[in-house]
Amino acid sequence: MKVKVPKTLLTEHVALLERVIPTRSSNPLFTYLGLALTPDALVLFGTNGEVDLEVRLELPTEGEGRFLVPAQPFFQLVKSLPGDQVELGFGAELSLSSGSFSTRLSLAPDEGYPELFFPSLEGPAEPYPLQTLLPVEELLKALSHVRYAASNEEYRAIFRGVQLEFSEGGLRSVASDGYRLALYRLAKPQPFAKKVVVPARSVDEMVRVLKGMGEGEVALALGPGVLGLATSGSQGAAATGKGQLRMAVRLMEGEFPDYERVIPKEFPLKAAFDVEAFREALRRVSVLSDRQNHRVDLLFEERRVLLSAEGDYGKGQEEVPVRLEGLPLAVAYNARYLLEALSPLSGQAVLLLSGPTSPSLVRPGEAAEGYQAVVVPLRV
Amino acid sequence: MKVKVPKTLLTEHVALLERVIPTRSSNPLFTYLGLALTPDALVLFGTNGEVDLEVRLELPTEGEGRFLVPAQPFFQLVKSLPGDQVELGFGAELSLSSGSFSTRLSLAPDEGYPELFFPSLEGPAEPYPLQTLLPVEELLKALSHVRYAASNEEYRAIFRGVQLEFSEGGLRSVASDGYRLALYRLAKPQPFAKKVVVPARSVDEMVRVLKGMGEGEVALALGPGVLGLATSGSQGAAATGKGQLRMAVRLMEGEFPDYERVIPKEFPLKAAFDVEAFREALRRVSVLSDRQNHRVDLLFEERRVLLSAEGDYGKGQEEVPVRLEGLPLAVAYNARYLLEALSPLSGQAVLLLSGPTSPSLVRPGEAAEGYQAVVVPLRV
Incomplete structure (x- = not known):
């Protein structure tokens, strides 16, 4: 052999x-x-x-x-x-x-080694009765854009995972730690309706493997307590340099409590800005912020937002150009949460404020894209 | 201001x-x-x-x-x-x-902040009565080539440093953990005779700062319990992009016990080889070695050395071409010690064996260079 x-x-x-x-x-x-x-x-x-x-x-x-x-x-x-x-x-x-x-x-005898079950590429088959085909790139975004918002706390068991929601309307991924929420919507209709929660650490492995798959499609399959992935791979691995990858991850039990009600719907103020410039300024100013709550104040004015922070070390401020729709407003955020909410974005971003103390929404500049994040302002 | x-x-x-x-x-x-x-x-x-x-x-x-x-x-x-x-x-x-x-x-008031004393570039001055000028590159080698051999063990206090020996004959640096020894000799005569021991962690900082100095000369100065460094820097930092660096490190008390007697003088066998090829083979074979003593066996023959190791996982072997002077011999080393002894070298290296159980010497192919290391074979 x-x-x-x-x-x-x-x-x-x-x-x-x-x-x-x-x-x-x-x-x-x-x-x-x-x-x-x-x-x-x-x-x-x-x-x-x-x-x-x-x-x-x-x-x-x-x-x-x-x-x-x-x-x-x-x-x-x-x-x-x-x-x-x-x-x-x-x-x-x-x-x-x-x-x-x-x-x-x-070599060790394989007695006692668990039998591993992976999805078949030929369509749904036991133990994976449900199967869908997705573009690798889209599944990668659905996972990697929301992953940061999952909880690290032992006691928020279900929030230590990323929820995937399959329905006729499409695929949605959600993560939250109870203080903020990240969502990704993919409009492609799914052949079954189901909500499952993947442990965040397994999501990290899925992201790594998907990145290795390059372009093309991936079969995503569901069975009892398990989610499977399979790529078609290519024939003749020696010539193409590509093997076929298959993966199975254990699912968490349960599902997220209803989170729709925390997503704000009406926004008296909408601010659009270049996300790189805003993020850099926010990062600098936050160095001076209080080390407990990382508070950064945002004062939205006619054509600019003034970011400022003050803590034990001193105070700092910087202004960034924005395009405002609505009335000027003062609001404060935990800088870390706002930075993480902006992290999947590039180019233009939009911050939608429902009020100085009610949840805000972060979105890409082009609303067509599927990512959005909910961040709650700090009480002034 | x-x-x-x-x-x-x-x-x-x-x-x-x-x-x-x-x-x-x-x-x-x-x-x-x-x-x-x-x-x-x-x-x-x-x-x-x-x-x-x-x-x-x-x-x-x-x-x-x-x-x-x-x-x-x-x-x-x-x-x-x-x-x-x-x-x-x-x-x-x-x-x-x-x-x-x-x-x-x-800003904090500077009351209570220690006064820092650095050497002057104008020559010996209190609190640094002794001073010498060295090429940055040579001092860097003297420190970085021997650093690996310093001890990490709490109980070998003095061996947790690198000894610098200044004399009419030149500058020598030495490090040892009691099991192996590394030396670097710089032939340039020194204006004073003195042995000092610099803590290994401070040696790491000196190496880092010296690397930032680029070419040129560095003033090395000694005072009671302290070693100082100073570069000339260049005028007009804004134009040249170079500042002047000065550094002071606390010395350890005491000096190394006599180590000359462990350096072998006579060698029945001398093996010269390409250090990259030898090192790669040694690294591969050592993966299979016993995890306690990392033993790799070396069988020197006419034109080659056969490296082999055997441990819990299995066994591996590889041969590397060598030029031998002397009689074929079998010897075993802790692979980690041998790899570290070879680590400062590139191009050709020479292994000088005094016998299958007595200390061996590692040297660069061109004996003109100042580095050598003593490695003791494992008992067969």
Whole structure:
């Protein structure tokens, strides 16, 4: 049983698994990397109990089998091999050779290793009865634009995840920590109606894997307590440099309480500005802000907003040009929350104020885009 | 009292002080940045009690005075100022403005702040009666090539420093943790004879500051319990972008025990090799080594050395071409120690073996250079 793999193909895909497979675990088998030979592919897989990942490299192989190898030494070795090709031979041990280097790594029996279930690309199939196809780029935005708003607090269990809402109207992602809220709406109608919550840390892994997928479409599938992803990959991994990726993440139980009521609908004041300039000024002024509540005051006037802060170190101020619609207003925010709400944006942004103490909305300049964030002003 | 500073000039030099000034300290005054206006310069200074640093920027100024400003907000602000110029005005507060941004930072009285003493460039002067001039590049090598060998163990107090030995014969730097030893010899005769030990962490700061000095010469001065550095800097900081740097570091008490006797003198075997190729192979093979002693076996033969290791994960081997003088030999090392001993080298390196269990010497291929390291083989 053996296979020859171009070194760069192996290192790039192994890097994805290296993020998932833990160096230590209460289940020692999780620290192993799975390697399977099929008649036409080398398959690498791993899990940390929360996230399962599989990489399929379509290559000419000899033989069939499934093996577990200690992940850490394998990762370290693969990164620094001297040759352009890597030869893997499977027997009682794994023999790995590349250029002048050769090694034999001990293999562990795969008894007790959990069976990993991934979605099929051919459409819904057990254990994933629900499936939808999404552009990689859109799913990436839906996850990465809202991730920051998820809670880090142990006691806000459900808020430690990102909620994905599938419906006829489209896909919506939501995150909140109870103080602020981030939303992303994708108008594409979905073939099923369902709300699921993905743990924020698993969202981070999904984002990393999706970034590695490049353009194209991804199948997103749901089963009992699990969300799966699959890319089509491409035939002949050695030539294209692309393997097929499949992923499964455990879902959280429950769903978000109703959050619609906190989203303001009417805005006496609307301020549009260049988001880079505003963000830089806000960052500078916030250095002087009180270290407890990071308060920065915003005084909206005719054509400008004056940002100011005062704390133990002194006070600072800066003005930024804005285009106002509505009446001038004074309002204060926690600078960190406002900076995070603006973080997914570039170009023009809009701040919509419902009042000096009621929730504000942050949106991209072109309302067509799907992102918006709710930030609550500090009481003056 | 005010001064105008080009932003890049300020940020580059402030970055050096940011490394030294602590964010927290049992002496709260250490968390402040010192700013002094002289008739022809803005002087910035700071200390952490172990390392003092001063940056002198020759610039047109108005007024004279000495002030302390909270370092952390100052550092944060300076990095992100919007304008190309920064205006500093000193009064009851520090006013700082740049482009559309302005701030007032509170100033602290400098009562209780330690007086910092730096060497003079005009030659030996109290409190630095001894002084020598060295090329920046050579002092940098003397420190950075041996630093790795210093001990991290609390109980080997004196070995937690780097010893500098000044004599008629030249300057020598030495570091050891009792298991290995690194030396650097600079043949330039020194105007005084003295051995001093600099704490390894202060050596790291010296290396960082010396790297910022570029080429040229540096004055190295000694006083009671203190070592000082000074660069000549250049006139008109705004035009040249260079300030004058001065530094003082506290010395350790005592000196190294005699180490000459552990340096082997006779070598039945000498092996020369390309250090990059050898190091890469050693790194790969050591992935398989025992995690306790990192043992890698080296079998020297006619034209090659065979590196091999075996541990819990399996075994690996690789061969590297060498030019041998002497009789073939088998020897084993802790791979980490051997890798660190090779770390300052590039191009050709030489390993000189006094026997399979007695100390070996690592040297650059061209013996003219001043670095050498002693590594003790593992008992087979």
